[in-house]
Amino acid sequence: MANANSKTAIYAAIGANTAIAISKFIAAGFTGSSAMLSEGIHSVVDTGNGLLLLHGIRQSKKSADEKHPFGHGKELYFWSLIVAILIFSIGGGMSFYEGIIHIKNPKPLTDPTWNYVVLAMAAVFESIALYLALKQFNATRSNQDFWKAIRASKDPSNFAVIFEDTAALLGLIVAALGVFLGHQFNNPYIDGAASLIIGLILSAIAIFLAYESKGLLIGEGADPAVLESLVVLINEEPTILNAKHPLTMHFGPNEVFLALDVNFLPELTAVEVEQAVEKLERKIKQAHPDIKRIFIEARAISTDRSTSQNNQV
Structure with missing residues (x-):
């Protein structure tokens, strides 16, 4: 089962994403940035995903009963699959939608100062959350290669948070570049393109998580x-x-x-x-x-x- 440290990483991610989502939506409202709005949606999805992982951990600890003689351990695998679906459908889908809308109907961007402040704050919080998740994961993988350890891991509450936080940091970089280049070249289409790239990042992460969760759900053997x-x-x-x-x-x-x-x-x-x-x-x-x-x-x-x-x- 997930231990207290993995829960700490999830709690940290939930707290960070909640605060970041609020600030991103405020910044998007002031500046009209499509990439920033996509990032706000991304943070909301990440917050919900953290709550679902905690729910999965709690459900997986339920004792065996007559209908489930082997216990409820696979509850965590089911909810990690739901997390992947939500990242793909809501996170990636809404980012694609926002990007396409802003490319079809570009709006002039206003002062980007709010965007830069929020993005900088978000980068700090996301980095802390990713550090905690990596620290927990590294404590369990011993000397095993990082990617091999990810593929061999049987605990999605560890690697799901790692990839969510990594996707968040990549999204922040893309959003910052979209805002900067859009103002630098006075081209609102760049901001919409950044939103599409964020959608691609989220979709790629979701597909990987879904693949890993599927293997665990249908029954993987021991290492x-x-x-x-x-x-x-x-x-x-x-x-x-x-x-x-x-x-x-x-x-x-x-x-x-x-x-x-x-x-x-x-x-x-x-x-x-x-x-x-x-x-x-x-x-x-x-x-x-x-x-x-x-x-x-x-x-x-x-x-x-x-x-x-x-x-x-």
Whole structure:
């Protein structure tokens, strides 16, 4: 599950985006800037997305029940997909709309001072929010390459905030350039073009987040390093004759289901197989606390008897 630090990053992003959205709309009202209006919409969407991620985290912590025997961990994955859809449809869509409207019906820009002040403030707040999100993410990725860690991450509450804040900073740069160049060349079309570019940035981020969320929602397995460790643990157990490759699935950022098909030595009794299974479960949970549920299809087969045991924890 997302820990307190990832929540802190989300709270920071929500607070920053709320304040920034208000200031951007005020600046857009005074200056008539399309890019600034698009940026205001972007900040509103980011604020709502942060609230949805918090909702997803809270829902994912609900206990298992009769209808959801494996818990509600995938709630977070569902809401991260909704976040991606909102970024694409509202953030990107409205930015495209505003850009096209202002290109078709250009309006002369007024004094850009308000825009520069708001953009500078927004850049500071967004940088702080991005720093907190990166700090949390870097604490969990160890020495793994950044992009590989992003792709391997099972916690969208981390990488979604990172990409939202990155998109926000890129949008601020584009908006600033649109305002500056529009006034420099006395060309209001540039401001509308900047709004279109912001829409492209948001759409690209949304598509990436949707792709990552889809993989988590339909069921991603544990990291290859975890699987390799499980194979080693199984092979180290002297009572095991052979075993099929471990099958895993993430039901949440820190909640993994494990299924094993194991053949024990033929001379073992049913009681000895049960003891061996319990020992193996303890070793696995000690090495990988994120593995919350274990299902073991255990067999001990000899010429005169067959024992089959299923164990679910």
